[in-house]
Amino acid sequence: MTGQTNRSRSRAAPGAGDLQAASARAVGPRAVNDLEAEQLIERRRSPQDRRRHVVEITANGLELLDKAECALAAAENEVLAALDATERETLYSLLQQAANGEGSGSCTEAWVARKASPGNG
Template sequence: MTAAQESPHPPQRLGLLLAWHGSITETRMRKALSAAGLTPRHAMTLMHLEGGPIGQRALAERLEVDPSVLVGILNDLEGEGLAVRRRDPADRRRHNVAITEAGSAALAKTNAALDEVELAMFAGLSLQDRDALRGLLARIDSNADDFNCSE
């Protein structure tokens, strides 16, 4: 058996390595989020609301989701008392979305769970390494709209 056959790691192709680590990361993050009672989309929505109320349309754009998908997310969050939608007094056609006190508490619990996962995952990296990784990941073109696959 060769060393490549014995290795539990994927081949050294960057895309496969990224997918491999992404899958492991996603599993760990989902587990941490579920312990805090949220899905990844719910958590990301609350994170965007943390900075203050935002228009529903602008929130959909920030989250890069279809407005109809956002309605489902907000219905869930409102049902749990984590967010509220209110009509904009200046424009009654527009809804503003805000995090509630319970939403802030859930987000704090979520952030603590995610911090724990990230500390364990990136323990072998210095702060400079982590910053460099963020910079490299930001430079990767992962826009699905630009991806063309030949048959």
């Protein structure tokens, strides 16, 4: 894939069903049913625990995922064309911090702190 960044996810190996099943629970049964109907995933009973389902991506699902990742990379390259590699990595790092809730607290706390600093009366 061209324009692939270090943010790309690694492909789950066959047998990595526990993580995939957890992801399926997070997505919801309707979405899993829809993906299965489109033959993008397969769902089957776990051989270790017949009460659980194992959900794995199919070859069709991988093909569609590859196309989506290529389209995303192309759009990302177009939007971020003005940034060099170092600037992009800085942006990704800052976005990751924001997504993880890292930093100096809420927007309100930052605003109050800024207003309280000298010269911002």
